[in-house]
Amino acid sequence: MQTSPLLENILNDGATPCYICEEALLEKNLQLLEHIQQKSGVKILLALKGFAFTPLMNLVGKYLVGCTASGLHEAKLAKEFMGKQIHTYSPAFKDDEIDEVLDLSDYIVFNSFTQWKKFKQKALKHSSCGLRVNPETSASPVDLYNPCAPFSRLGIVEKNFLHHELDGIEGLHFHALCEQNLDALKDVLKSFEEKFGKYLKQMKWVNFGGGHHITREDYDVLGLIELLSDFKSRYKNLTVFLEPGEAIGWQTGTLVSTVLDIVDNGMQIAILDTSAEAHMPDTLAMPYRAEVRNAGKSGEKPYLYRLTGNTCLAGDIMGDYSFSKPLKVGDKIIFEDMIHYTIVKNTTFNGIKLPNLGVLQKDGRFIVAREFGYEEYRRRN
Ligand SMILES: *Cc1c(COP(=O)(O)O)cnc(C)c1O
Numbered sequence: 001m002q003t004s005p006l007l008e009n010i011l012n013d014g015a016t017p018c019y020i021c022e023e024a025l026l027e028k029n030l031q032l033l034e035h036i037q038q039k040s041g042v043k044i045l046l047a048l049k050g051f052a053f054t055p056l057m058n059l060v061g062k063y064l065v066g067c068t069a070s071g072l073h074e075a076k077l078a079k080e081f082m083g084k085q086i087h088t089y090s091p092a093f094k095d096d097e098i099d100e101v102l103d104l105s106d107y108i109v110f111n112s113f114t115q116w117k118k119f120k121q122k123a124l125k126h127s128s129c130g131l132r133v134n135p136e137t138s139a140s141p142v143d144l145y146n147p148c149a150p151f152s153r154l155g156i157v158e159k160n161f162l163h164h165e166l167d168g169i170e171g172l173h174f175h176a177l178c179e180q181n182l183d184a185l186k187d188v189l190k191s192f193e194e195k196f197g198k199y200l201k202q203m204k205w206v207n208f209g210g211g212h213h214i215t216r217e218d219y220d221v222l223g224l225i226e227l228l229s230d231f232k233s234r235y236k237n238l239t240v241f242l243e244p245g246e247a248i249g250w251q252t253g254t255l256v257s258t259v260l261d262i263v264d265n266g267m268q269i270a271i272l273d274t275s276a277e278a279h280m281p282d283t284l285a286m287p288y289r290a291e292v293r294n295a296g297k298s299g300e301k302p303y304l305y306r307l308t309g310n311t312c313l314a315g316d317i318m319g320d321y322s323f324s325k326p327l328k329v330g331d332k333i334i335f336e337d338m339i340h341y342t343i344v345k346n347t348t349f350n351g352i353k354l355p356n357l358g359v360l361q362k363d364g365r366f367i368v369a370r371e372f373g374y375e376e377y378r379r380r381n
Contacts, residue, residue: 007256007293008332010358010366016332017274017355021053021253021339023362029215029248030063036214036221037065040228042240045087047210048074050245051340055359055369057081060248066106068210068243072097075104087207087243089132089173091153093119102126109173109207111155113162120168128204130171131156137191138176138184140211144285145178158195170204172196177211179246182220185212186227205239214247249340254293255279255355259331260310267320268305270327274335275309277316278349282341284315291336295321307333311350348377 011018033044046060047068054077066085067078071093078086088101089109098119102108108127110116116123116131123129134155140146147154155174176188185208193200200206213219232240257274276283283290298304301322309316318335327333346354354372361367 007254007334007360010360011256011332015356015368016256016258017272017279017353018256018358018368019253019338019343019355020256020358020360020366021056021249022360023056023059024360025252026056026059026249027362029250029252030060032215032221033244033248034063036225036228039225040240041232042228042242045085045241045243046082046248047243047245048077048344050210050344051249052077052344053249053339053357054081055357064248065241068245069105072101072104075101079104087241088127098122107171107205109171111153113156113160113165116169117165124168128170129168130173130205130207131169132173132175133157133161133192133196135174135176135188135192135195137188139180139187140176140178142178142286146176148176161196163199166199166202171206172199172203173207173209175207175209175211175243177209179213179216180211181213181216181218182223182227185224189227189231200235200238203238205241206235207241207243210242210244210246212242212244212247213250214244215250216247246340251337253337253339253360255335255338255342257333257335259327259329259333261329262305262327268303268327270305270307270333271310272307272318272333273310273353274355275311275313275316275349275352276318277309277311277313278347278352279309279355280318280335280338280342281345281347283318289319290338292318292321293334293336295323295333298322303327309352311352313350348380351377 043065045066045068046064061082069075069088071090075088086105087107088105091111105127109130109132111132132155134157138146138148143149174192257272259270261271263269298320301324303323303326306320307318356368357370358368
């Protein structure tokens, strides 16, 4: 077996920032999902919203049955790079896009009865049609990521569910979780069945959405298989879909950056050629602290630095990290677990360069799959 090259040595200074997705780590996640599909009989889709890494989309397609798209562009990407099942849900579809969406989508999910009635005649000709419901139960950690928060626009609540408008509807969909374990799914599923279980006998499929943190180390995989098998035994006519995004890209790679300068203003502040705001937005939005390879919390190691971005936003700060030796200009700083909900959310804010996309292949070879420069900024401004 070849040993992987040290990430620090893969890239010269001009080649950072760069996301590096490791094929072997992605495949490990996919194998676990494949195991769940086989043991429980459910079908698993990739939600492109969280992970749309096209250089390795082929690999995802070897294990999963298709993609979940949130609209026209994601559906097009699914078709171009995976070409398997396409399930499309959008909070609202547009008149000038719906024909193309339907053409691409094997399954389509509407967010309201108004949208369903508006597009019903067309939709029935192309796709298997479903409705998104809101189970009104969620233990999502923050409201920004809680589809069941008060006044949520996402999904139909029980009191608005028009049981006489279901002619042509073949599936129900809910999505209520975010980075959660099996206990949260159990609560949501119970509420879903209490409110909408009576309609399942007339359905062909049900979609349990995403937010299942299946590939995280402490996830109760056996419990999930048991729960899904039990559900399937109670509703034998139903195909069950799960559509995680984060679980697929979870812990599959890094963002590698370079120290450009170190300044002192009451503490040592390292300026990197990347940005929390533009390249790791959830560290500011969620917020959470990203792990940095070979670094500790403040006080854990002798040399403390504030790691910051190379934009003019004062708050473009990744956090304070300690190192076992002093940092110097040119050093590489490696942010862990930076493949999901990063690349898909990147911006060219302040004209900062988008990180390239690299792949560390299973055979140990490294390739830069996508390179970005001025053009991305220019076209959007
Ligand atoms: C975001 C989203 C997903 C994927 O969620 P993850 O947390 O990435 O697993 C799936 N389905 C819908 C409808 C979503 O909005």
